[in-house]
Amino acid sequence: MIETAVRLLPLFIGLLFLAGLSVPLTHRIAGKRLGLYLSLFPLLLFLSLLLLFPLFKESGAPVTPGFFELVESVNFSFRLDGLSVVFGMMISGIGFFVLLYSAYYMAGYDRQSHFYLYLMLFMGAMTGLVFADNLIALFIFWEITSVTSFLLIGFNHDSSKSRQAALQSLLITGFGGLCLLFAIILTGEASGTYRLSEMLASGFSLRGDASYNLVFVLVLIAVTTKSAQFPFHFWLPGAMQAPTPVSSYLHSATMVNAGIFLLLRVNPILGDTALWQISLIFTGGITMFLGALFSLGQNDLKRILAFTTISALGTMVILIGIDTVQSIKAAILFFIVHALYKGGLFMMAGIIDKSTGTRDVTVLSKLGRGLPMTSLAGLLALISMAGLPPMLGFIGKELIYEAKLETAIVSWVALPLGIGANMIMVAISITLVKDLFITGSATGATPLKYRESQYPWYFMAGTAVLAISGLILGLVPGVLDLMVGHALGWSLNSYGEVHLSIWHGFNKALVASIITVLLGITLFRYRTRVKPVVVSLIAWFDKMFLPELFASAISKFMSVAASNTKRLQHGYHRFYLITFFVVILLLLLIYFLSPGGGVAFPDRQYTPFRLNVVLMLFISSLAVLFAVFSKGRLSAILAMGVVGYGIAMLYLFFGAIDISITQFLIETILMVLFVMVVIKLPRFAVLSTPGSRLRDGIISVAFGAVVTIVLLNVRLIDLNEPVSTFYAERAYIESFGRNIVNVIHVDFRPLDIVGEITVLTLSAVGVYALFNIKVKRASKGVGEEER
């Protein structure tokens, strides 16, 4: 059953991509319901995963046969295991609500079809990433998420802030992606396979390998960039420029969690070493604490949430770094917890933004009256974020504390940092509840542009359902046992029975929780004094640290590139040609004069003297001379035509009929074009000085001479058997064609031809664009620059 079901995976992922790619067509039909229609696709995936889930066996993940194998051992194969199912369910489930939410939120935006196109591709790539079995496929999906998230973050492309944020995120995550590619290639070379299923089945591990350190560092860079870990965390708050549904999706279940997924995925291969533990705990610890701390200094609701996301990601990285059964279990559960509350909170922020027109928490106040459902859902999500019972967040936090307490070495570092970060989370949650729903810094209820009752159900569904599922799962966490257990098995290669419950008895973790809450309440009371300190700290970090450095590095790079381009791309066609010819000329001369090279004319049987060929060459040469010295343009063009036809005749003499015909036709078209243009051009104008003509003459004669020498030399290379025999023998047997040239074109070497027709298309499009710009410019008046 499950082996059959896994074959549906490529179909589902393909369907997501297809749904995205067909948006330009479907948005005309679906109109305003586009978001609703598209949401059916992730819903379908979610429901199928939900149905499949109980069928899982404890060992052996079914793998689809690979397809689209472009390079050997690099193909698209997918696997269905516990880990990918947990991530897949969150991606599809939250994706469903995000699409519903977008259907209303994006209604006022231009270019909606672009938005849905990017979002669906992003969703498809994310799904592909978690289900990929081939590491190269995983990398490809990883990169697609980077590119599509760039498009999504920069969706409001007329704002420069948004473009900058998008570029920043692309550069950082793209850099991480490159590192990941290196890591994957090294791993693949070391293990001899790119397939996860084979690596996991054979118990392969890089731990003892010489390349371990390098691979680990590369993976670490990939993860820190993607998951916004310190010191690359700064792109994530910038990504707030995206429309809210995107932020909600990026932060909760996708994008930044791809790094977490990667860590869990490679844990059996790379994990459980001192390096892994130390560096992940260190990175995650700093990120967790700084993320939480920085969130205290923000006023924008979305930015507050963004920094808490960074903190949550840090928590997950620490847990994976500790790398015990207990901690991986906590990490997986915390991923679910975080996705549920963060997705809901971002959607809440969007609803508040839509209703009041602002996201500034210092302005907002008493939202409960106009937005009762949203407020209730937001309250539940904030309780979950604070880690208080009876929400799932409480169980998650208890597990985290247990995991940290259990491991003696790390508990002294990780636990205080964790308590610190959670204390801030508690304080932030209380602050937000107070600011948004009770009375904030502002007095009186914020005036609402829209009330909740004016919104359609699908706009409210996401926040409500995600918050309520956090509550239900908190009350009956047992339903997650199997899910977390399976995921655990695939990240650690060993199964652990998982029993989640809300009451663990009175233990150390509970004490830690109580301390956290008390500290959080204290911090909340003194928040007005802490905030200025944090704000100045953030300013110091921004100035002294990476964001500024990064921005200046990018701008310097751009200016160097611009000046270089200006120097190289001067726009004079004749100088391009001169550069090209002279460089090749010099290279060939160096080769001829160097000791190893040189020209040789050994005895060899040349083709017998043929009168027709010599006559043809003679006529062509005459025509060339005529063209060079002719005074009239038309006659010069005709002379050039004679040269062209002469070459075509030469082809014919030597039996290349296809090429000859082509040459004739093209020569004709060229002549027609030339004549057409020449008729319309003004009379002769002298555009070149005698000096430049002499220079051009010398260069062309020299180049022609050298090419002749090269050709004479090439003829001397003796191939054992001409290639043509190979094609001649196989053309009819394998490809049913007697015209070898054509068979080579369409069957033996079609990739060359694809390249050629692409170039042809591009040049035709280039000509088209060039002429159309000129037409516009002419109508605008001479001298006006066209941008």
Added chain:
Amino acid sequence: MKNIILEKIAGFFLVLMLLFSVIIFIRGHNNPGGGFIGGTVAAVGFIFYGIIHGVERVKRLVRITTIEMMGAGLLMGITALSISSFAGMEPATAIWFEFTLFNSFDLHLGTPLLFDAGIYFVVTGAYLSIIISVMEVLKWN
């Protein structure tokens, strides 16, 4: 250029050239010809028609824009190459179907034919695009 005889001939010439190009395209597998030459011949037909009747008439006759024509050609070419990868073979492997017509005439149809047709359209589209652009700039007719 108003010349009734020339105009009539141009129309006739176009039909002839198009037919000719299709014949060249089809015979290309066994004799000189193929997508590239066929496409060029078709383009020549359109060009002469355009010189006599003007660009607008050509555009109306072709119906789709030249860019679309080239895009369609590229799509056909790439589809022909990638079909085999989805069928589990190496990319760009030719897939052939054999038919026997009237009990005697063997017909081989396969992805290379689709590929060649793609070349035909790209070549026709590219030449037409360039010529039409030039003629528009020159305000031909």
